[in-house]
Amino acid sequence: MWEQIAIAGFGAMAAWLSQDHRENWRKWASVFGLCGEPFWIHSALESGQWGIMALCSLYTLAWLRG
Secondary structure, eight states: OHHHHHHHHHHHHHHHHHTOSOHHHHTHHHHHHHHHHHHHHHHHHHHTOHHHHHHHHHHHHHHHHO
16 A cells, blocks of 8 residues: 555656646755655565566666666
């Protein structure tokens, strides 16, 4: 349950910040996106969802790029 709350919170904040008109706020979208990744990874490992785990790897790389 707590993973889902963290995933929702960090994901929503990352999406919100990515659309901000101020560049100095948009840069924080990647930080919040990265903060959510450990919760995605934990959730995927706990439930044995290996496809989601593969997507977590791709999303982590994408957030690191930001």
